[in-house]
Amino acid sequence: MDLTWYLSLSAVLFTIGVLGVLLRRNVIVVFLSIELMLNAVNLTLVAFSQSFGDVQGQILVFFVIAVAASEAAVGLAIVIALFRNTLSVNVDEMSLFRG
Amino acid sequence: MLEPFLFFVFAVLAVSGGLGMLISRSPIASSLWMVMGMIAIAGLYLTLNAAFIGAVQILVYAGAIMILFLFVIMLLNLDETPRLGTVDWRKGAAFVLGVAVLAQLLTVVAVNLPGAARPTGTSPADVARVAQTDVTALGVSLLTDHAFSLEIIGVLLLGATIGAVLLAKKKLV
Numbered sequence: 001m002d003l004t005w006y007l008s009l010s011a012v013l014f015t016i017g018v019l020g021v022l023l024r025r026n027v028i029v030v031f032l033s034i035e036l037m038l039n040a041v042n043l044t045l046v047a048f049s050q051s052f053g054d055v056q057g058q059i060l061v062f063f064v065i066a067v068a069a070s071e072a073a074v075g076l077a078i079v080i081a082l083f084r085n086t087l088s089v090n091v092d093e094m095s096l097f098r099g
Numbered sequence: 100m101l102e103p104f105l106f107f108v109f110a111v112l113a114v115s116g117g118l119g120m121l122i123s124r125s126p127i128a129s130s131l132w133m134v135m136g137m138i139a140i141a142g143l144y145l146t147l148n149a150a151f152i153g154a155v156q157i158l159v160y161a162g163a164i165m166i167l168f169l170f171v172i173m174l175l176n177l178d179e180t181p182r183l184g185t186v187d188w189r190k191g192a193a194f195v196l197g198v199a200v201l202a203q204l205l206t207v208v209a210v211n212l213p214g215a216a217r218p219t220g221t222s223p224a225d226v227a228r229v230a231q232t233d234v235t236a237l238g239v240s241l242l243t244d245h246a247f248s249l250e251i252i253g254v255l256l257l258g259a260t261i262g263a264v265l266l267a268k269k270k271l272v
Binding site: 003004005006007008009011012013014015016017018019020022023024026028029031032033035036039042043046047049050055056058059061062063065066067068069070071072073074076077078079080081083089 | 106110113114117118120121126129130133136137140143144147148149151152155156159160163164167168171172174175177190193194196197198200201204205208209212236237240241245248252255256258259260262263264265266267
């Protein structure tokens with residue numbers, strides 16, 4: 001398969017993630033969309049790694065997955081803490097810093 | 100012959116997983132669509148001869164992270180979100196922005212790549228290069244060139260675990 005196909009697929013997946021962040025108001029779905037965008041970028045990294053025959057891209061993906069795991073853990077803990085205070089997961093109601 | 104077929108099957112599954120995540124009203128359904136998308140992306144890694152990354156993708160993303168999401172959704176006991184149908188100017192602007200991002204990315208791919216792109220995993224030279232990117236090379240490079248980064252990742256994961264427990268506790272100390 002051509003590298004272009006993988007990059008185009010990755011662009012489509014990234015756009016779905018962007019649309020999820022912009023359109024949905026549920027903070028958990030926004031989080032899922034961010035994970036989808038991370039996955040789209042991981043796919044480009046692996047595709048370039050395969051195309052150039054260099055293993056460094058896969059190592060970067062390995063580190064990105066580790067950081068994404070810790071990001072999900074901390075982010076979901078923040079969601080739980082916010083839900084305890086506001087009893088809502090709507091991002092429009094989380095305006096604590098707006099003054 | 101087989102590889103383009105597998106690519107298109109997994110690509111359709113990944114995109115439909117993403118779209119299902121975007122459209123479905125219940126957060127649980129969103130997560131389950133996302134699990135399907137993650138597994139499809141793991142299959143795409145396999146078509147790219149990155150078996151180790153594919154296994155990590157299934158274990159960490161489809162396994163651990165999505166289970167964590169489902170656990171939090173069930174803990175919060177959320178209702179279904181209102182239908183996405185009502186169109187106001189903010190949703191229209193968001194849609195236009197999203198399509199602009201897609202157009203930008205595809206333009207970059209279309210303008211820059213046709214000259215530089217090469218088919219993957221077909222010629223003998225490609226096969227030889229693929230043999231170098233197997234899990235042995237990955238492990239050797241990870242534990243020699245990137246040993247320090249690996250230790251830092253371990254500390255980061257420990258810090259994230261402690262931070263998550265502290266944040267989710269009933270009262271902050």
